[in-house]
Amino acid sequence: MNPTSDDFEIALNLKSQELEQCDRASFDYRGQSMFPLFFEGDIVVIKPYRLNSPKIGDVIVFERNSRLVMHRLIMASRSVEHQSLVYTCKGDNCLVVDAPIGRTQVLGKAILIQRQQTLIKLDSIWGRLTQKLLAYFSLIELSSKRRTTLLNRAKRLTCSLLKVLESSQLVRN
Numbered sequence: 001m002n003p004t005s006d007d008f009e010i011a012l013n014l015k016s017q018e019l020e021q022c023d024r025a026s027f028d029y030r031g032q033s034m035f036p037l038f039f040e041g042d043i044v045v046i047k048p049y050r051l052n053s054p055k056i057g058d059v060i061v062f063e064r065n066s067r068l069v070m071h072r073l074i075m076a077s078r079s080v081e082h083q084s085l086v087y088t089c090k091g092d093n094c095l096v097v098d099a100p101i102g103r104t105q106v107l108g109k110a111i112l113i114q115r116q117q118t119l120i121k122l123d124s125i126w127g128r129l130t131q132k133l134l135a136y137f138s139l140i141e142l143s144s145k146r147r148t149t150l151l152n153r154a155k156r157l158t159c160s161l162l163k164v165l166e167s168s169q170l171v172r173n
Helices: 016-021 125-143 145-170
Strands: 025-028 043-048 059-064 067-078 085-090 106-115 118-121
Touching: 059 085, 067 125, 118 125, 118 145, 125 145
Parallel strands: none
Antiparallel strands: 025 043, 043 106, 059 067, 059 106, 067 085, 106 118
């Protein structure tokens, strides 16, 4: 499966103003750009960033071309032109990175996935570890296309590990 740039957009059933004004927002996930962690039909809870800054590995919601997109933050760097941080994001199932974005475009981060009767807590210690690993896998994947198959297997294994750990220790049905 090779998603195109049109597949990177995720149809969210909330407006950016709603997310900015509330403590949390939820939506039905649509798309394939964040597979294998997110499945079509998952309910995703988003928490807005207030004082905190996004961290490497966070699955963030940001605005691009008047649309909301949910991808993983894989790199933060200082912009020479603007003397501010810019973020590089990538869908876990995408072959290319998104254009860099600024902090003002970032609306929030995914903190919880509800899949049927199972909750996956992305802010738990296992969730944070999984997200960091997936971010680093994405960076390695970009540096060498030959490793893509192996890294895709590692991504699936990492997501499976999170699900097993969450269901056995941290998830409440």
